[in-house]
Amino acid sequence: xxxxMALLTLSxxxxxxxxxxxxxxGLDQMIIQAAGAMGKEARALEPFDMALRxxxxxxxxxxxxxxxxxxxxxxxxxxxxxxxxxxAYFREEIRAIWEFxxxxxxxxxxxxxxxxxxxxxxxxxxxxxxxxxxAWMERILPAAVEGPVLVAAGALHMPGDLGLLAxxxxxxxxxTRVARD
Numbered sequence: 748x749x750x751x752m753a754l755l756t757l758s759x760x761x762x763x764x765x766x767x768x769x770x771x772x773g774l775d776q777m778i779i780q781a782a783g784a785m786g787k788e789a790r791a792l793e794p795f796d797m798a799l800r801x802x803x804x805x806x807x808x809x810x811x812x813x814x815x816x817x818x819x820x821x822x823x824x825x826x827x828x829x830x831x832x833x834x835a836y837f838r839e840e841i842r843a844i845w846e847f848x849x850x851x852x853x854x855x856x857x858x859x860x861x862x863x864x865x866x867x868x869x870x871x872x873x874x875x876x877x878x879x880x881x882a883w884m885e886r887i888l889p890a891a892v893e894g895p896v897l898v899a900a901g902a903l904h905m906p907g908d909l910g911l912l913a914x915x916x917x918x919x920x921x922x923t924r925v926a927r928d
Contacts, residue, residue, distance in 0.1 A: 774899075778899045816867065832847065852868070875903075876903055
């Protein structure tokens with residue numbers, strides 16, 4: 748097994764695995780079903796295999812480094828960690844989710860310097876979030892010309908200079924926060 752596949756496999760928490768085994772639809776599938784029920788077309792922001800290609804630029808040693816960083820996070824109870832992250836999400840502290848992982852890695856550096864850990868997380872953030880957001884804009888903008896668009900993306904894709912919200916504002920869109928009920 749390649750290190751990136753082990754990383755993706757191990758990142759699934761027990762509760763997520765149980766939900767999938769029980770046949771519960773994920774959020775993506777629920778959005779697609781809701782769009783279909785409203786007679787709306789659902790389009791993907793990226794090819795289905797993008798998650799498998801994200802780490803192509805990483806060498807074997809680099810992926811083993813990421814796997815090591817991830818495994819040290821596993822020293823914390825993964826279900827407790829998942830609950831902490833979900834709670835941060837509902838408190839609308841989206842950026843805290845990413846920073847929480849960085850802080851956990853800094854607490855157990857496993858032979859890496861603080862600068863190396865911070866640098867690796869910055870690179871990972873660019874690959875997982877920044878570069879993908881930029882690429883997604885190439886799909887979002889033409890769709891928006893056709894009419895109203897609902898863009899559904901993970902919460903970590905929203906904040907920051909390369910977040911979808913900032914990228915949309917830079918293209919002239921008015922971004923308005925909608926209060927949760």
